[in-house]
Amino acid sequence: xxxxxxxxxxxxxxxxxxxxxxxxxxxxxxxxxxxxxxxxxxxxxxxxxxxxxxxxxxxxxxxxxxxxxxxxxxxxxxxxxxxxxxxxxxxxxxxxxxxxxxxxxxxxxxxxxxxxxxxxxxxxxxxxxxxxxxxxxxxxxxxxxxxxxxxxxxxxxxxxxxxxxxxxxxxxxxxxxxxxxxxxxxxxxxxxxxxxxxxxxxxxxxxxxxxxxxxxxxxxxxxxxxxxxxxxxxxxxxxxxxxxxxxxxxxxxxxxxxxxxxxxxxxxxxxxxxxxxxxxxxxxxxxxxxxxxxxxxxxxxxxxxxxxxxxxxxxxxxxxxxxxxxxxxxxxxxxxxxxxxxxxxxxxxxxxxxxxxxxxxxxxx
Numbered sequence: 001x002x003x004x005x006x007x008x009x010x011x012x013x014x015x016x017x018x019x020x021x022x023x024x025x026x027x028x029x030x031x032x033x034x035x036x037x038x039x040x041x042x043x044x045x046x047x048x049x050x051x052x053x054x055x056x057x058x059x060x061x062x063x064x065x066x067x068x069x070x071x072x073x074x075x076x077x078x079x080x081x082x083x084x085x086x087x088x089x090x091x092x093x094x095x096x097x098x099x100x101x102x103x104x105x106x107x108x109x110x111x112x113x114x115x116x117x118x119x120x121x122x123x124x125x126x127x128x129x130x131x132x133x134x135x136x137x138x139x140x141x142x143x144x145x146x147x148x149x150x151x152x153x154x155x156x157x158x159x160x161x162x163x164x165x166x167x168x169x170x171x172x173x174x175x176x177x178x179x180x181x182x183x184x185x186x187x188x189x190x191x192x193x194x195x196x197x198x199x200x201x202x203x204x205x206x207x208x209x210x211x212x213x214x215x216x217x218x219x220x221x222x223x224x225x226x227x228x229x230x231x232x233x234x235x236x237x238x239x240x241x242x243x244x245x246x247x248x249x250x251x252x253x254x255x256x257x258x259x260x261x262x263x264x265x266x267x268x269x270x271x272x273x274x275x276x277x278x279x280x281x282x283x284x285x286x287x288x289x290x291x292x293x294x295x296x297x298x299x300x301x302x303x304x305x306x307x308x309x310x311x312x313x314x315x316x317x318x319x320x321x322x323x324x325x326x327x328x329x330x331x332x333x334x335x336x337x338x339x340x341x342x343x344x345x346x347x348x349x350x351x352x353x354x355x356x357x358x359x360x361x362x363x364x365x
Contacts, residue, residue: 004131004268006275013274016331020276023323024309028316035312037096044295044315045087045106051079052112059237060226066233073237077244083109084249086298086314092121093310113245114178114215116208119185122193129310133257133264133282134271140257141264145169149258151358152266163352170250171243178242181208255344256303258351259284261336279307280328284336286344288321293341304335 008014028035037045055072058064064072090096091106110117123139131137135152143149147166148159185208188194189201223234256262263281265271271278287293287301294301299314305321306314328335338344 004134004137005270006278007270007272008274009272009277012331013277016327016333017274017276019331020308020324020327023327024312024320027320027323033316034098035095035309035316036098037090037313038315041090041096041313041315048079048082048086049109052076052083053079055079060222063228069229069233069237070240073240074244077241078248080112080241081245081248082296082298083112084245084298085252085300086296089298089300090313092117093125095311095313111211111215113174113242114212114219115174116181116185116211118194118197118199118204118208119177119181119188122188122197123184125310126193126196129307130275132279132307133262134267135264136267140253144173147352148355149254151264151355152360155357155359159356160353162356163349166352167247170254171247173246173250174242175239175246178212181212251345251348252297252300255286255338255341255348256284256300257282258355259286259336259338259344259347260351261334261347262351276308277333280304280334280336283307284338284344284347285321286338287341288318288337289339290341291318294318301341 008017055075059069059072087096087106088109091103092110094100094103096103096106107117110120128138128140133141133150135141135150141150143153146156146158147162147169148155182205185194185201185204194201194204220234220238223229223237224231229237262284265278265282273281283304285302285304290301294317299317300306302314302317302321305312305317305324308324309320312320325335325337327333338347
C-alpha cells in the first residue's frame with residue numbers, strides 16, 4: 001500500500017506539537033491521575049453491557065407481546081452501540097487500562113456485533129487514525145454503496161440525492177461488516193497489513209469463521225430454540241438491533257469527519273504538515289457541553305482530543321479539551337467545533353449535499 005509521510009510545515013508546527021503534549025501531560029501530572037479508566041468508567045462499562053445483555057436475557061426467558069419484544073431489540077441496539085463506542089473503542093486503542101489483558105478482554109466486546117477485532121484495528125487504528133480523511137487510505141470516507149463521502153472519489157448523478165437516502169444506508173453498516181469481514185481481511189493481507197500486525201492469515205480466517213458461527217448461534221439460534229418466536233420474527237429483531245446500532249455509530253463517526261471545515265487532502269506521497277496538525281485540519285468536535293451525549297458516545301464527540309491522544313481514556317476528554325483548544329488557538333491552529341448535536345448533524349447534511357455536486361479533484365477515468 002502507499003505510504004504517506006507527514007512533514008512539518010515549519011518550526012511553529014513543531015513548537016505547537018511540543019507545547020500541546022506538555023500541556024496535556026502536565027494536566028495529568030498536576031492532578032496526580034492516570035490517563036486510563038477510573039471508577040466512573042468501570043461503572044459505565046457495566047451499564048453499557050447491561051443495556052445489551054439484560055434485554056436479550058428477557059427476550060429469552062419472559063413471554064411478552066411482540067411490540068415489547070421490538071422495543072427490547074431497539075434497546076439492545078442502543079446498548080451494543082454504546083458498548084462499541086464507550087468500551088470496545090477505548091480497549092482496542094489500549095486506552096482503557098495499563099494492563100493489556102484487560103484491554104484484550106474488553107476489545108472482545110466487538111464480538112457482540114459479530115465483527116472482527118483484527119479488521120477493526122487495521123481499518124480504524126492503523127488506516128483511519130494514521131491517514132485521517134485521505135482518500136484511498138482512510139476507509140471511513142470510502143464510498144458506502146451509493147454514498148459519496150470524499151470529494152476525491154468519482155461523482156455519479158444519483159449522489160445529488162444522497163443527503164436524503166444516506167441515512168437508510170447508514171443503518172446497514174454493522175450488517176455489512178458482518179458479511180464483508182472476509183473480503184476485507186483478504187485485502188488487508190494482500191496489502192501486507194495483516195503481516196504488519198504479526199498475525200497469520202490462515203489462523204485469523206479460522207478464528208473469524210468460528211467466532212461468527214458462535215455469534216449467529218447465540219443471537220439467532222438461542223431465540224429459535226428457547227422461545228416461540230418464528231424465524232421471521234427473530235430475523236426482524238436481529239435487523240432492528242443492527243439497524244439501530246448502525247445508525248447511531250454512523251451518525252457519530254460521520255459528524256466527526258464529514259462536516260464543514262473537516263478537510264480532505266488530495267492523496268499523495270506527503271502531507272505538508274505535522275501529523276498532529278493534520279488531525280486538527282481533518283477532525284471536528286461536537287456537543288462538547290452535552291454531558292449525556294458525551295457519556296453515551298464514549299467521548300467521540302471529543303473527536304479532536306481522541307485523534308490527538310488516542311491512548312488516553314475518553315473519560316478524561318472533557319477536561320483536556322479546553323487545554324487542546326486554547327493551545328491550538330494560541331498557535332493559530334484550527335479547532336473545528338460544532339456547538340451541538342443538531343449543529344453537527346446539519347453540517348453533515350450540508351456536506352453530503354456538497355459532495356453530491358463537487359467534481360473530484362482527482363479525475364478518474
